[in-house]
Amino acid sequence: MEILACVKRVPDTSENGIELDSTAGDIQRDDLVYSVNEPDNYAVEEALQIVGRVGGNVTVVTVGSEEDEEVLRREMAMGANQGVLLFDEAFSGSDAKGIATILKAFVQKGHYDLILTGVQAEDGGAQVGGMLAALLDYPFASLVNSIEILEGGKLKISREIEGGTKEINEIDLPCVLSIQTGINEPRYVGMRGIRQVASVNIPTFGGADLGVDATAVGASAAKVKREDYFVPTLGKGAEILQGSREEIVEKLVTLLKDKGGLK
Amino acid sequence: MARIFAYIVHKNGAVDDTAIELKAAANKIDAAATVTAIVAGWGTELDAVCTVLSASYSEIWKVANEAIAYPNAELVRKALLKILPKGSILLVPHAHFGVDLSPGLSVKLDAAYVSDVVGIEGTEGVFLKLVRQEFGGQVSTHVRCDLSAGAVINIRPSAFKPLQSEPAGGRIVDKSGEIGELTSRRRFLETIVAESEDVDISKLPVLVSIGRGIQEKDNVAIAQELADAMGAALSCSRPVVDAKWMPKSRQVGSSGKTVKPKVYLACGISGSFQHLVGIKGNPFIVAINKNPKAPIFQVADVGIIADMLEFLPELTNKIREVSAVHA
Numbered sequence: 129m130e131i132l133a134c135v136k137r138v139p140d141t142s143e144n145g146i147e148l149d150s151t152a153g154d155i156q157r158d159d160l161v162y163s164v165n166e167p168d169n170y171a172v173e174e175a176l177q178i179v180g181r182v183g184g185n186v187t188v189v190t191v192g193s194e195e196d197e198e199v200l201r202r203e204m205a206m207g208a209n210q211g212v213l214l215f216d217e218a219f220s221g222s223d224a225k226g227i228a229t230i231l232k233a234f235v236q237k238g239h240y241d242l243i244l245t246g247v248q249a250e251d252g253g254a255q256v257g258g259m260l261a262a263l264l265d266y267p268f269a270s271l272v273n274s275i276e277i278l279e280g281g282k283l284k285i286s287r288e289i290e291g292g293t294k295e296i297n298e299i300d301l302p303c304v305l306s307i308q309t310g311i312n313e314p315r316y317v318g319m320r321g322i323r324q325v326a327s328v329n330i331p332t333f334g335g336a337d338l339g340v341d342a343t344a345v346g347a348s349a350a351k352v353k354r355e356d357y358f359v360p361t362l363g364k365g366a367e368i369l370q371g372s373r374e375e376i377v378e379k380l381v382t383l384l385k386d387k388g389g390l391k
Numbered sequence: 392m393a394r395i396f397a398y399i400v401h402k403n404g405a406v407d408d409t410a411i412e413l414k415a416a417a418n419k420i421d422a423a424a425t426v427t428a429i430v431a432g433w434g435t436e437l438d439a440v441c442t443v444l445s446a447s448y449s450e451i452w453k454v455a456n457e458a459i460a461y462p463n464a465e466l467v468r469k470a471l472l473k474i475l476p477k478g479s480i481l482l483v484p485h486a487h488f489g490v491d492l493s494p495g496l497s498v499k500l501d502a503a504y505v506s507d508v509v510g511i512e513g514t515e516g517v518f519l520k521l522v523r524q525e526f527g528g529q530v531s532t533h534v535r536c537d538l539s540a541g542a543v544i545n546i547r548p549s550a551f552k553p554l555q556s557e558p559a560g561g562r563i564v565d566k567s568g569e570i571g572e573l574t575s576r577r578r579f580l581e582t583i584v585a586e587s588e589d590v591d592i593s594k595l596p597v598l599v600s601i602g603r604g605i606q607e608k609d610n611v612a613i614a615q616e617l618a619d620a621m622g623a624a625l626s627c628s629r630p631v632v633d634a635k636w637m638p639k640s641r642q643v644g645s646s647g648k649t650v651k652p653k654v655y656l657a658c659g660i661s662g663s664f665q666h667l668v669g670i671k672g673n674p675f676i677v678a679i680n681k682n683p684k685a686p687i688f689q690v691a692d693v694g695i696i697a698d699m700l701e702f703l704p705e706l707t708n709k710i711r712e713v714s715a716v717h718a
Contacts, residue, residue: 139526141526141527141529145529145682145683145684145685146526146529146530146684148530155530224494224504224506225497225498225504228498250525250526250527251525251526252506252525253505253506253507253523253545254490254494254506254507255494255504255506256494257494258490258491258493258494258495258498259494259495259497259498259504261495262494262495262496262498262499263498266576267465267575267576267577268464268465268491268495268577269491269577270487270490270491271487271490271491284580286583287487287491288487288646289487289582290486290487290645290646291584291585291646291647291648291649292585292639292640292642292646292647292648293582293583293584293585294582294583294585295487295579295582296579296580296581296582296583297577297578297579297580298577298578298580299576299577299578300576300577303576303577306490308646309629309630309633310629310632310633310635313634313635351503351536351537351540351542352503352504352505352534352535352536352537353534353535354532354533354534355520355532355533355534355535356532356533357525357530357531357532358530358531358532358533359530359531359684360522360524360528360530360531360686360689365688365689366676366678366688366689366690366691366692366693366694367692367693367694368683368688368693368694368695368696369693369694369695373697373702373705374705376695376697377702377705377706377709378709380677380693380695380706381706381709381710381713383675383677383693384621384654384656384677384710385713387653387654387675388596388597388653388654389597389621389623389653389654389656389675390621390622390710390713390714391621391622391714
């Protein structure tokens with residue numbers, strides 16, 4: 129089975145908090161550590177496991193710039209056969225539909241039985257997979273938490289719906305699936321694995337290579353634009369306990385006792 | 392102004408809470424708009440849903456088709472493409488069905504799509520200004536959406552407060568005849584309800600809940616000791632289940648369980664929307680997190696800025712001390 133996994137490089141918020149750059153209406157990006165969008169690792173792992181069972185190849189693709197090669201290499205260190213970068217100045221400022229349009233052009237250059245995405249990007253909204261499927265006119269399923277290969281070019285898939293309930297569907301290939309986290313345990317990637325793929329050539333395709341209509345992508349085609357970032361205020365905010373560690377512990381024990389939190 | 396439609400989610404003949412929330416969201420786009428509910432399904436359940444909706448919507452478009460007795464997003468999309476007027480704005484709840492339906496629908500309509508909207512600030516010419524969140528709710532963004540070719544807008548459940556309104560006496564318009572035959576390359580087979588486990592966290596009054604801050608499986612014992620000392624049960628957020636450190640039955644949130652405790656101790660939990668919607672009944676929430684900007688501090692009653700792995704053992708010791716004095 130030929131599988132394409134679409135991945136994205138995002139700021140890693142498990143390591144560092146997001147700070148605002150108020151003058152630029154953006155987040156402060158200089159000190160951020162970037163890594164692959166965590167849900168995408170589940171998509172790549174699932175692709176590798178399927179290929180391990182039935183044979184085939186896994187290609188990972190991202191729309192970005194040279195900096196994004198590192199996430200392709202990381203997924204190749206996991207075991208993906210090939211990484212591909214889609215880069216063009218004209219792609220810059222694309223909204224989700226623009227990204228899906230670029231990916232569609234790439235998909236149509238090759239032959240893929242199955243296209244996987246992560247469930248959602250940390251800085252996104254679970255958009256590109258469903259859009260890509262519609263542009264290709266392939267069937268689509270979101271929130272997929274198990275995949276079984278059936279005879280006759282079909283899959284049996286489970287979707288995670290409310291309260292942990294599973295919705296079981298049959299879906300025809302080729303199709304696009306967005307993979308829910310927890311479907312598998314993405315394999316560990318060590319420094320050695322990264323070094324082994326450090327000098328592998330990563331093919332790059334631009335708009336002309338892909339035959340992308342320049343008016344359909346980039347900032348000018350985007351119907352949806354992010355204008356700024358701000359810090360939301362949800363409730364009145366917590367009373368932050370102050371003092372030495374010992375004082376804080378004591379205050380908390382008293383509060384817990386008052387509120388019925390201790391037996 | 393374009394016509395506004397609300398896609399109504401329902402199950403077993405009951406209307407989802409989001410039905411009236413979508414009406415409130417539509418009101419923020421255009422207070423003068425007449426909002427039309429679209430409800431798709433089959434049989435007596437569908438009729439029951441239409442009747443309920445006629446109390447809150449002045450017009451309901453009913454789409455009855457046996458193929459969508461269970462809502463298959465590809466089939467519903469095909470039905471909507473037949474009936475939605477060009478340039479419409481369609482509001483859809485951002486849950487498992489909306490995530491399946493809306494991105495593809497927007498492409499087929501050649502309309503704009505905005506996902507998981509938590510606020511609507513109104514229109515400026517052909518643009519609609521919306522609020523979204525990113526990075527698990529750590530930051531919000533203003534998003535500008537071009538409405539000139541219509542839009543599909545997914546609305547976060549619970550983000551909009553229902554309006555108090557007069558009974559609408561809604562007119563039910565049967566659109567079923569316009570749909571034609573529906574076929575899909577994805578076929579629904581069945582739903583499998585999650586098995587219940589040893590401890591039912593949805594019924595317990597005191598929960599010690601752990602998130603990503605637990606860092607590794609061996610550390611779960613640190614939280615379990617605190618729970619034992621408090622006489623509480625251990626629950627968790629999604630990353631802990633994804634890492635297989637705790638079973639799915641202990642997960643609080645939209646894809647896990649809804650809990651209604653008196654006291655909820657959130658340890659190393661950032662407080663994403665998906666987690667917070669699983670906490671009901673207005674409990675006393677204590678948040679322990681080393682990131683002072685974690686969204687959990689905005690909803691908690693009391694916050695402690697500390698590494699849970701250092702703080703929890705100290706808290707456990709103190710509680711044991713206090714309990715020993717009283718024993």
